[in-house]
Amino acid sequence: MISFEFSEEQEDFRRALVQFTENVLLPGYRDRAARTDYPFDIQRQLADLGVLGIGLPEQFGGTGVEDPITLGLAAETLAYGDVNIASAPVQVGLVGSQLAHGTTAVQKEYLPRLIAGEITVAIALTEPGSGSDAGALRTVAEPVAGGWRLRGEKTAISWACNATATLVYAREPGSARSKGVSCFVVPTDTPGVTVSHMPGMGCLPLGWGSIHFDEVFVPTENLIGEYGRGFHSVMGHFDFSRAALGLMCLGAARASLDEAADYALQREAFGRPIAEYQGISFLLAEQATYLEAARWLCYRALWLRHAGRPHTAHASMSKWWPPIVAKDAIEAAMKIYGNLGYATEFPLQQRFRDVMAYLVADGTAEIQKRIIAKDVLGGRHGK
């Protein structure tokens, strides 16, 4: 028996989000996306819709049980209206599930406000000298009385400029690779923390930036999870965020294809609507097929996680391919719009720039393929 249906509860949730997407997100997307400030009024509305607490502890306003499929559904549905806003539930899920392993004081400090849409928290792993090879990170956490002192630099961090705090991955002095890396939560107004904006080609409201740590004191209670196990912990959480990000890109692509289909039906060339030419209709048909295939790959990865089955390879498949499928579909939509596809008056070019971020963020295609290849080759490598 196989089912591709969402539960009745998930369908109700999706319908509520579709309404919000059509009435609130889609009409303002292009203008919001051109600004560098994050719209916290919308973040609070997401909280009211129950989008930000998915899978996070109930006592702080969350739904309690990890629910990756619903989280993916939320990201996909919201991205139809605004792909930047749609990344909020994924980020909150990723951050919140790590904060849930913090001390009670840390949980109380951050989780209720995160779930209520009042604050954001960044994840600072990448450094100027280590991105794909995250295990080569150099930020140091030097043990001192009552905690640690952090020094180092993180770069290309989403939410850096609007975050109240950041999760920082730093290593014990003298440790190497993934061993000895711990996760700490650090308020961005701590003395010694400097945040700088990094201009990017898209995702502007997400406040992309670098964060410098100059002998920053972090108290013992701000350690998240086990000391020296921070690297393994964050990699495990990427297994759900990767599929959710894939769905998010596909949601933005679906909006673009719907717009292109409407346009193709009304735009005439050589005396006929361009939709009547197979050069256009087959392009739409092909892109719709790719979107459908990529979508179910992502849901399969999330279903495997939900079922407690191995899903690392599927998560990586959902991260390398669907964002490319989405980018290609948006490009096809731009082509169908002719010169207007290039015009900033329409959202297509903006979606293209925003979706491009996910070809790199959270691990490039090459890094995902390394993970998949390890799974495919298993013990057979070299035989």
Ligand SMILES: Cc1cc2nc3c(=O)[nH]c(=O)nc-3n(C[C@H](O)[C@H](O)[C@H](O)COP(=O)(O)OP(=O)(O)OC[C@H]3O[C@@H](n4cnc5c(N)ncnc54)[C@H](O)[C@@H]3O)c2cc1C
């Ligand atoms: C919009 C955006 C948002 C981001 N947000 C965050 C964030 O919130 N937090 C955070 O910590 N980081 C974030 N990042 C950083 C992101 O995770 C890294 O950029 C990414 O992991 C790649 O690292 P890199 O840029 O250092 O590239 P490099 O690691 O230098 O790679 C350069 C190129 O070499 C390729 N390459 C590297 N190793 C191999 C290999 N073994 N085989 C084949 N090819 C290889 C890569 O695929 C890439 O094409 C973000 C990046 C972007 C663009």
